[in-house]
Amino acid sequence: MSHDESIGESLRKQGISRRAFMKFCAATASLLALPPGMAKVMAETLERARRPSVIYLSYQECTGCGESLTRSFSPTLENLIFNMMSLDYYETLQAAAGTAAEAARKTAMKENWGKYLLVVDGAIPLGIDGAYCTIAGESAADILTEAAKGAAAVVSVGTCAAFGGIPHANPNPTGAVAVSAVVKDKPVVNVSGCPPVPEVITGVLAHYLTFGSLPELDHLGRPTVFFGNTIHDRCYRRPYYDEGKFAKTFDDEGARNGWCLYELGCKGPVTYNACPTVKWNQGTSYPIESGHGCLGCSEPDFWDKGSFYSALSTRNWSGGTVLGAAAAAGVAIGVGAAVVSRRRRAQREKEKQS
Amino acid sequence: MTLLDFARGAAMKWSIAVFLFGVLWRLVGVLLLRRAHDYSQSRGPSLVAGALQTIITRSWPRKEFRASTAYGVAISYVFHIGLAIVVFGFVPHILLIRSLIGIGWDGLPSGVIYFCSVVTLIALVMAIIRRLTHPVLRLLSNFDDYFSWLVTAAPVLSGLLVVAHFGARYETLLAVHILSVEVLLIWFPFGKLMHSLLLPLARGQTGAFYARRGAST
Secondary structure (H helix, E strand, C coil): CCCCCEHHHHHHHCCCCHHHHHHHHHHHHHHCCCCCCHHHHHHHHHHHCECCEEEEEECECCCHHHHHHCCCECCEHHHHHHHHCEEEEECCCCCCCHHHHHHHHHHHHHHCCCCEEEEEECEEECHHHHCCCEECCEEHHHHHHHHHHCEEEEEEECHHHHHCHHHHCCCCCCCEECHHHHCCCCCEEEECCCCCCHHHHHHHHHHHHHHCCCCCECCCCCEHHHHCCEHHHHCCCHHHHHHCCECCCCCCHHHHCCCECHHHCCCHHHCECCHHHHCECCCCECCCCCCCCCCCCCCCCHHHCCCCCCCCCCCCCCCHHHHHHHHHHHHHHHHHHHHHHHHHHHHHHHHHHC | CCHHHHHHCHHHHHHHHHHHHHHHHHHHHHHCCCCCCCCCCCCCCCHHHHHHHHHHHCCCCCHHHHHHHHHHHHHHHHHHHHHHHHHHHCHHHHHHHHHHHCCCCCCCCHHHHHHHHHHHHHHHHHHHHHHHHCHHHHHHCCHHHHHHHHHHHHHHHHHHHHHHCCCCCHHHHHHHHHHHHHHHHHHHHHCHHHHHHHHHHHHHHHHHHHHHHCCCC
């Protein structure tokens, strides 16, 4: 399939009806929270648009993001890679391997220099000159730097790519960093989550394909359309929080009644993501709906913020020695003050008698 | 490290350390002060009963002063009771207390807490307006009075902002709320907020003193 072929031409060749295409556009516009009229604009734009090249790089990651991406249902990954874009390099899905695979990446970069979309999942290790992660003899940092130079934009998929994620967690032995720490001169959109909601990944890609630009981002570089609200604010269990009804254990009456999981460590109040609205597995459910509190996986350093099972309002420090020392010092100074006072009083009484 | 991490971590630990240090310093210092020997025979049935009775009776204005002090006493009661309900009745607060001292209890519905917070804040505003407009009170007031009011009102206001998600992102508001409580903890032992621990001791001492002499309190 040629890069010069428009998306409309590509769809017609495959026998996809206009009706099906409009349904796809309406679903995607809805996912992106665009006004209803934008579905038509999206259809007209996509109809004429050239299929952009997409290069997908994977580094320090578990392939969970890729697994998530393949489970997107609207738009589906197949729809995107067969109809909307040309996925020219993705180790997990491509047939080519070794030299042929690297050659495909370099060819795609050369042919689409300055125009391709670079998608990255996984953190970038900078320790010992990037030797912790190398592909075909090149370090992850070097490949990313080179690939980013010719990219129109960079999408960091998953918390590892967006914020360093688990590889970046204390003590971070490989010196793992986020993509944005390596790529400084290109727009980077962070699609965080461990893994991200699949429709959020494909939704961002669809936005780029439709409008040729990245969506509006929050202060952490995440699309506000998906990361504009906390899990807590959109949670169907929120009324129980307001009523003061909390599950105390994972198998008590409160848990069975679907009460709020705040006491069990839910990080929903400080986690921004689309889980409660878009949900997972074709809108089946999301972690809280399945009975487990939110881990806060779409936030930076979520792995280092204390126990997943400690309530958000509890302390996240240990300091028995400090508190003990402070108490002992307080008692000692109090005793000292009393002793000084007693001596002065005794002295005054003595002077009065003499 | 985010502002919230700092508020929940190092700032919380050190503010509690300062609170413990200061409270124990002042309490031990007061409790170990030398008391003059009283060689007279006690004329009251029980010094403890006298102490407790005075703590209770002086928490309510005497009939002679009721008209002139009713307003101040009423708003004081409202914000003291309101603060107690908000601090000890809100589930996230209870969870924090449990994580610190291992003791917890059931909380109140969040709606009740929000209502009490609003009433408490209104009462606190009325209290400061009274202090600023009452000629005698204004004359008697110093930095300690105003700052103690500020560190008391700030957590209530910031807590309401957290609930309303008003003015900033939730985690920023939460961090500001926690930090405002930590400022209160640091100031507590060294300012007039210490009255919450010293007042029962002072009144009890007075009550025991009068009970020994058979005087009515």
